[in-house]
Amino acid sequence: IAGITQAPTSQILAAGRRMTLRCTQDMRHNAMYWYRQDLGLGLRLIHYSNTAGTTGKGEVPDGYSVSRANTDDFPLTLASAVPSQTSVYFCASSEGGMNTGELFFGEGSRLTVL
Amino acid sequence: GQNIDQPTEMTATEGAIVQINCTYQTSGFNGLFWYQQHAGEAPTFLSYNVLDGLEEKGRFSSFLSRSKGYSYLLLKELQMKDSASYLCAVDDSNYQLIWGAGTKLIIKP
Numbered sequence: 001i002a003g004i005t006q007a008p009t010s011q012i013l014a015a016g017r018r019m020t021l022r023c024t025q026d027m028r029h030n031a032m033y034w035y036r037q038d039l040g041l042g043l044r045l046i047h048y049s050n051t052a053g054t055t056g057k058g059e060v061p062d063g064y065s066v067s068r069a070n071t072d073d074f075p076l077t078l079a080s081a082v083p084s085q086t087s088v089y090f091c092a093s094s095e096g097g098m099n100t101g102e103l104f105f106g107e108g109s110r111l112t113v114l
Numbered sequence: 115g116q117n118i119d120q121p122t123e124m125t126a127t128e129g130a131i132v133q134i135n136c137t138y139q140t141s142g143f144n145g146l147f148w149y150q151q152h153a154g155e156a157p158t159f160l161s162y163n164v165l166d167g168l169e170e171k172g173r174f175s176s177f178l179s180r181s182k183g184y185s186y187l188l189l190k191e192l193q194m195k196d197s198a199s200y201l202c203a204v205d206d207s208n209y210q211l212i213w214g215a216g217t218k219l220i221i222k223p
Contacts, residue, residue, distance in 0.1 A: 042203075043213040102147075102159040105157050
């Protein structure tokens with residue numbers, strides 16, 4: 001069982017380019033999340049989805065968009081990347097609804113915007 | 115505002131015991147989580163406390179005092195593989211997880 005798979009593992013991107021980070025889970029979890037992790041800061045929620053077909057904004061949503069067309073996939077798109085979006089991005093899921101119980105994380109996508 | 119405080123870094127010796135503290139101020143409370151994160155890897159779940167007291171799970175224990183807004187993670191019989199960051203997170207009962215910045219634990223032989 002793979003759990004949560006993220007791609008790419010790392011990417012260097014020119015400012016202004018569009019980028020989509022992919023996230024797929026095989027656990028049939030209802031809720032999915034995108035976090036960014038920056039040095040010295042706690043994980044910050046970008047967007048979340050309680051169930052397929054619904055999405056919501058987290059703490060730092062500006063510059064990012066998500067979609068949840070089905071249970072398994074939850075891609076994160078940066079429409080026009082900026083250097084402040086340089087970060088490590090983690091996709092996560094939980095079996096129940098929003099933040100109920102243990103979160104399962106993907107291995108992360110390290111993004112550098114130049 | 116909502117806030118979680120943890121020490122930035124701690125050092126301990128292999129075989130010893132270490133206690134990592136977490137204090138929180140949140141608008142609500144519906145449980146506290148501890149996660150372990152090795153460098154360059156994903157966070158993994160360690161424990162969940164919603165009632166006051168100590169939860170023991172092998173070498174790791176987690177304690178909660180809701181009245182004091184305080185939790186700690188206790189690691190016994192430290193091993194080199196315990197070198198990692200330990201993240202404290204609080205469910206504020208408003209469907210939000212508030213995360214601390216994490217405590218980097220360095221284990222020395």
